[in-house]
Amino acid sequence: MSKLPRVAVLGATGAVGQEFIRLFEERDFQFASLKLLASKRSAGKKMMVKGKEYTVEEAKPESFENIDIALFAGGSISKTLAPEAAKRGAVVIDNSSTFRMDPEVPLVIPEINPEDIAKHKGIIANPNCSTIIMLMALKPIYDISRIKRIIVSTYQAVSGAGKDGIDELLDEASAIAKGETYEPKILPSASLPKHYQIAYNVIPQIDVFLDNEYTKEEMKMVNETHKIFHDDTIAITPTAVRVPVIRSHAESIYIETERPLSTDEVKKAVQGFKGAVLVDDIKNMVYPMPLDTSNKTDVAVGRIRKDLYCKNGINLWVCGDQIRKGAALNALQIAEYMMNHDMI
Amino acid sequence: MSKLPRVAVLGATGAVGQEFIRLFEERDFQFASLKLLASKRSAGKKMMVKGKEYTVEEAKPESFENIDIALFAGGSISKTLAPEAAKRGAVVIDNSSTFRMDPEVPLVIPEINPEDIAKHKGIIANPNCSTIIMLMALKPIYDISRIKRIIVSTYQAVSGAGKDGIDELLDEASAIAKGETYEPKILPSASLPKHYQIAYNVIPQIDVFLDNEYTKEEMKMVNETHKIFHDDTIAITPTAVRVPVIRSHAESIYIETERPLSTDEVKKAVQGFKGAVLVDDIKNMVYPMPLDTSNKTDVAVGRIRKDLYCKNGINLWVCGDQIRKGAALNALQIAEYMMNHDMI
Numbered sequence: 001m002s003k004l005p006r007v008a009v010l011g012a013t014g015a016v017g018q019e020f021i022r023l024f025e026e027r028d029f030q031f032a033s034l035k036l037l038a039s040k041r042s043a044g045k046k047m048m049v050k051g052k053e054y055t056v057e058e059a060k061p062e063s064f065e066n067i068d069i070a071l072f073a074g075g076s077i078s079k080t081l082a083p084e085a086a087k088r089g090a091v092v093i094d095n096s097s098t099f100r101m102d103p104e105v106p107l108v109i110p111e112i113n114p115e116d117i118a119k120h121k122g123i124i125a126n127p128n129c130s131t132i133i134m135l136m137a138l139k140p141i142y143d144i145s146r147i148k149r150i151i152v153s154t155y156q157a158v159s160g161a162g163k164d165g166i167d168e169l170l171d172e173a174s175a176i177a178k179g180e181t182y183e184p185k186i187l188p189s190a191s192l193p194k195h196y197q198i199a200y201n202v203i204p205q206i207d208v209f210l211d212n213e214y215t216k217e218e219m220k221m222v223n224e225t226h227k228i229f230h231d232d233t234i235a236i237t238p239t240a241v242r243v244p245v246i247r248s249h250a251e252s253i254y255i256e257t258e259r260p261l262s263t264d265e266v267k268k269a270v271q272g273f274k275g276a277v278l279v280d281d282i283k284n285m286v287y288p289m290p291l292d293t294s295n296k297t298d299v300a301v302g303r304i305r306k307d308l309y310c311k312n313g314i315n316l317w318v319c320g321d322q323i324r325k326g327a328a329l330n331a332l333q334i335a336e337y338m339m340n341h342d343m344i
Numbered sequence: 345m346s347k348l349p350r351v352a353v354l355g356a357t358g359a360v361g362q363e364f365i366r367l368f369e370e371r372d373f374q375f376a377s378l379k380l381l382a383s384k385r386s387a388g389k390k391m392m393v394k395g396k397e398y399t400v401e402e403a404k405p406e407s408f409e410n411i412d413i414a415l416f417a418g419g420s421i422s423k424t425l426a427p428e429a430a431k432r433g434a435v436v437i438d439n440s441s442t443f444r445m446d447p448e449v450p451l452v453i454p455e456i457n458p459e460d461i462a463k464h465k466g467i468i469a470n471p472n473c474s475t476i477i478m479l480m481a482l483k484p485i486y487d488i489s490r491i492k493r494i495i496v497s498t499y500q501a502v503s504g505a506g507k508d509g510i511d512e513l514l515d516e517a518s519a520i521a522k523g524e525t526y527e528p529k530i531l532p533s534a535s536l537p538k539h540y541q542i543a544y545n546v547i548p549q550i551d552v553f554l555d556n557e558y559t560k561e562e563m564k565m566v567n568e569t570h571k572i573f574h575d576d577t578i579a580i581t582p583t584a585v586r587v588p589v590i591r592s593h594a595e596s597i598y599i600e601t602e603r604p605l606s607t608d609e610v611k612k613a614v615q616g617f618k619g620a621v622l623v624d625d626i627k628n629m630v631y632p633m634p635l636d637t638s639n640k641t642d643v644a645v646g647r648i649r650k651d652l653y654c655k656n657g658i659n660l661w662v663c664g665d666q667i668r669k670g671a672a673l674n675a676l677q678i679a680e681y682m683m684n685h686d687m688i
Binding site for chain 2: 149151153155169170173174177188192193194196197200201202203204205209212213214222235236237239241243244245246250252254263282283284285287288289290291302303305306307308309310313315317
């Protein structure tokens with residue numbers, strides 16, 4: 001890269017937006033200029049980034065004039081503003097689900113399919129958090145033997161519903177402790193007609209139900225996996241569940257591979273894969289847990305064991321930070337990849 | 345039954361013991377006499393049962409003289425006291441795992457295999473909570489087409505670790521709310537060398553690890569299912585996980601049946617099965633949740649949907665009260681069955 005990029009963050013005040021800012025500092029991400037954008041409601045707010053104060057501006061199409069990289073934190077606003085930003089010459093890295101399945105838009109996990117980045121036409125989509133966390137564990141295995149079958153049940157943190165989701169869980173727990181009542185208004189999803197308590201509960205619905213009786217969240221895990229792996233033949237069975245955890249997702253994953261793999265082979269493959277970390281020492285009660293992977297960069301993989309009945313079956317337990325690798329970090333890694341490969 | 349039974353409850357002061365007492369009142373369970381037994385530590389404690397005060401006595405072999413039904417709440421004490429009680433003529437209904445796989449001991453869910461009760465030689469074993477809750481959902485399906493394959497991931501409440509488990513979750517949440525620290529000492533299991541926070545966390549270990557890298561809890565789901573269904577050929581893949589929920593377990597279950605079933609067939613079968621209740625109306629966001637099944641008798645079954653790839657595959661989501669149908673209620677139903685069939 002010859003020049004440092006001019007960067008904009010859309011949705012700077014939300015959970016993912018704030019994570020972008022934390023990562024700018026942590027990774028010493030370099031930019032020529034930075035613009036923090038949000039809805040009208042948050043405009044005027046001051047935020048510190050790398051020791052400098054920035055004022056949040058209201059996001060408008062013209063906000064993206066003279067921007068090289070636009071990091072979109074997610075939400076329905078992407079639909080209108082991403083094309084506007086792209087039209088003005090910015091590369092949009094979009095965390096919403098809007099463009100993920102668009103054949104013109106690459107869907108990228110930089111450790112898995114960085115070669116797709118070059119095909120972009122102004123917008124690059126960041127995959128769904130559950131998909132990223134699952135595939136960071138499965139890619140090293142897929143590389144030693146194709147995966148034919150995935151049956152996955154998720155244990156997803158409330159951060160997937162944004163800052164409001166985190167606040168709701170903590171407010172509920174605190175109200176219950178005081179013997180007070182609390183009226184849920186966010187989970188499973190703010191836009192739905194009913195809301196359920198998540199504290200001391202588990203909700204088997206994330207996002208809306210589709211005609212096939214799976215939720216949109218579950219179908220993201222199917223469709224996005226096919227697109228990222230460039231393999232539509234993988235049979236995927238997802239169940240997406242919200243649990244009272246703050247910011248790290250867990251997933252119980254059963255896979256069937258083309259040839260039988262030993263657990264040693266799988267462990268070695270995971271160990272050798274950048275972005276994944278093997279956390280698997282059951283003799284010492286060591287396995288991934290959401291509390292341990294919160295605010296961590298790597299996706300943790302453990303409880304790797306052969307299926308008891310199917311010789312090609314392997315079970316694993318995976319945890320990863322939803323806001324970090326599941327959202328902001330993955331998007332920022334796409335930007336970094338482009339910068340390092342003179343694509344900006 | 346000609347005469348009312350003389351009943352003893354062992355472990356009366358624990359979570360399951362207290363549930364026995366609640367169920368005696370709720371179901372108007374009739375007995376000629378009642379003895380409440382516990383460890384030395386709890387002896388002398390007063391407890392109200394059906395409006396009458398009882399004093400807890402220390403459990404000894406001779407406590408079971410002149411007892412017809414001995415309800416054992418669980419724990420390692422069963423190993424020594426169950427044979428002593430049986431020797432003295434009591435029928436022991438034991439909630440511990442000690443005798444479950446003993447070929448001389450029937451393992452019974454009264455709605456599923458009541459015919460096994462008659463084979464007892466003084467001890468009848470109550471299955472593990474996760475097994476009971478899973479099989480209450482699967483039995484009606486098994487009856488219309490044999491189940492060949494089960495892949496299950498559990499979301500288990502802390503009540504499985506007893507009253508201490510519940511207290512630990514609540515104490516942790518309250519300490520965190522006040523910004524205080526709390527040193528976990530119960531979960532995953534009091535007897536293990538390490539303990540982990542369960543509040544806002546998920547722990548992929550219940551009970552100890554075995555040589556095959558599955559936990560004892562997971563293997564209970566395999567072995568007990570085979571014994572209760574009298575079918576060793578079912579291929580079962582379990583992952584048992586503790587979640588911060590108080591007293592109701594949830595399970596994400598994938599099954600493959602011998603012939604392809606429609607979701608309507610499955611729903612009808614579940615609806616017609618006593619002890620299970622269909623909670624499945626996704627259009628109105630109706631599905632089982634642990635908060636809704638706590639303190640409820642029936643096991644709730646929902647999110648019944650065809651697998652996307654395997655025509656014989658069905659997915660379901662099941663919730664049931666761990667202390668109730670998962671333990672005390674199932675044991676009491678065994679006693680009631682015996683009383684109604686002149687077996688006591």
